[in-house]
Amino acid sequence: MGITERREKEKKEMRGLILETAMKLFLEEGFENVSLRRIADKIEYSPATIYLYFKDKDEILYALHNEGFEKLYALQQTTLDIKDPLKRLWKQGELYINFGLENPEYYNLMFIMRSPAKKICEENQWETGLRSYGFLKDNVSECMEAGLMPMAEVEIATFSFWAHVHGVVSLIIRERCVIIPEEFLPHIIKGSFDFMMEVFKKK
Amino acid sequence: MGITERREKEKKEMRGLILETAMKLFLEEGFENVSLRRIADKIEYSPATIYLYFKDKDEILYALHNEGFEKLYALQQTTLDIKDPLKRLWKQGELYINFGLENPEYYNLMFIMRSPAKKICEENQWETGLRSYGFLKDNVSECMEAGLMPMAEVEIATFSFWAHVHGVVSLIIRERCVIIPEEFLPHIIKGSFDFMMEVFKKK
Amino acid sequence: MGITERREKEKKEMRGLILETAMKLFLEEGFENVSLRRIADKIEYSPATIYLYFKDKDEILYALHNEGFEKLYALQQTTLDIKDPLKRLWKQGELYINFGLENPEYYNLMFIMRSPAKKICEENQWETGLRSYGFLKDNVSECMEAGLMPMAEVEIATFSFWAHVHGVVSLIIRERCVIIPEEFLPHIIKGSFDFMMEVFKKK
Amino acid sequence: MGITERREKEKKEMRGLILETAMKLFLEEGFENVSLRRIADKIEYSPATIYLYFKDKDEILYALHNEGFEKLYALQQTTLDIKDPLKRLWKQGELYINFGLENPEYYNLMFIMRSPAKKICEENQWETGLRSYGFLKDNVSECMEAGLMPMAEVEIATFSFWAHVHGVVSLIIRERCVIIPEEFLPHIIKGSFDFMMEVFKKK
């Protein structure tokens, strides 16, 4: 039993190592420029070895994609102890933005990339994403019910909120704000988000 | 002189043909899946010929990138005859969103792609982009001065606005809204933008 | 002794299981498309295990090759109770053709494949094959002696007979008769063989 | 004009060189063991070059397959000046057998290989083959009409003939007759075929 357990653990560690390395390379050079071979080189294994842990390249991307959504969802959960729904929503937005900025390649995979992994498209593999979206929507809904936000179709307000934070993250990590001096960025980002939230508040 | 002039003109036409064809292919199949060879095939020239008009693939992308910004800027200009600055801003947003949805591959190049063209990053090649941004910022500024929007740092409000419309476009064209039934999309998009603009209005 | 005996028996059973499974896969998908790994997967052992029972892939093929000849020889024996040598020969031909059509992958290994197993070529590993050939030759010889077939060098007449039935089987199983409608095939096959036998009969 | 002509010629020569080299390698080592790379190595070009002349591996095989049928058909035509249909048939058989023995890899591709080239299977790509078959059938038919062969269904007699010569060729080139001393082979082959033709003759 001890043995099989250890085996299992080692296997998981190897998968982890591969994913971690892949992510690191992706971060450094962008998805498009990273091949299975390069990942293998980096961890000093043969390319064939990777196929012992992942069926194909798709599966690696898919695994990372899921990892990303898990992380994001976990972050969202941390807001649950905030009573005031508007403040909770506010916090959610901040966490979302920070997550994106700090994990640009996860974010890329989750929300930007033209999906290279067929699996992600094909099946109803958006569960994890939808879960997060649902969580957000519920929060928006609560805000409205509590009279903290102007009434509107929940779907629309939620999308509006999401569009904003996504816009912020993706403009930054795709380097469309290079003219803004780096030291200003945090101010602009926070300011921009707060500006939106502020106006969202019921008048 | 007549000769050199004609030469120049022909050269431009050829460049135009290449760019046009490239864009058509990009649109149909996505950047990643279009090779120089395929572009060459389509215009029925040899791949080598393309190198007579463009230094390399990057330069094609860069040219298209600029083309996109020209188009966008031209669109923006059409709002100039709207007197009310808020309405003008509103219109600008709508035009921006439509531009993105209708020209996803230009949009991709301009605002999403991890800069494929080194040129775009390296040199201060954002002029065209900045011009558009400046135009937008002036409009926001005007709104504030006219008391039509809550006061705030202009930079911040502008970025906030941009983030929103960019968020909308990029979530859609990168297919992160596939769960939303296609026939609903226009409603959500317009609703979401209007929702934001509505709350932006000074209370 | 009991122990070593049991061991021996188990070993044989395992070899049998491997061979059986391999053959099943070969039949379903053709030799070229079956890897050791897939055989291992099917019997739910590790690939490495197979190497405990067979030196390499070749040895598996060689074993199956022999199995095939055993089966064919056994079939031939069933004709021994036919007194009339010509009828016996006739029956032998029919059995041969049926064997080939019903066991295309055995047949493939025995008579068509470019020897995959070096072993088959190298050593004088044709014993089993020769035994069958001898059996056939004796039958032909008997026919001539009994005046039922035109006199000729036995070697030649035998080879002629073999060539014919082999031709029939191999054209069919290698799908060189796809233009013949499937429902006609049996008629053509039997007809063709009978036609030859009929003319073989002494006039 | 001279130039394009020369170009065309050179292109054909290159295709020829590739096909020839491929065939040589196939002959030496069997289809299964020859890769595009090895062909490229042998002609001292890069693998990519081959793709300038052939769409993919399939196309090479398909080209050779056709070449083979062209050659065979051309051989058949040489019998046309033989008046006596039975003698003509006899000659056809000899030519067929010789063709197979002298061009084992063409023969392999045409009549033995489990087709690796999808093209060969899919479309009605048997035209060339059927043409040859038709030619043979007509000859058989003529023999019957002339009372030189026993009456029978033409289809059946033709198939019987084909099966025989195919049997002879394929047993030899797939080395199922290794026990027969090489110097005897020609005698056996000719004898076997003549034996069959002799008995085919109307009694």
Next chain:
DNA sequence: CATGAATGAGAGTTCATTCAT
């Protein structure tokens, strides 16, 4: 001006086999 010919580099993937445990 245009191109045909060529290629180095590299992609993802599969396979038979080995070996320490």
Next chain:
DNA sequence: GATGAATGAACTCTCATTCAT
């Protein structure tokens, strides 16, 4: 006896790019 882990060597194929003509 059985295996999990690993791999070297191979595969087909694509791409951006160059250069002599």
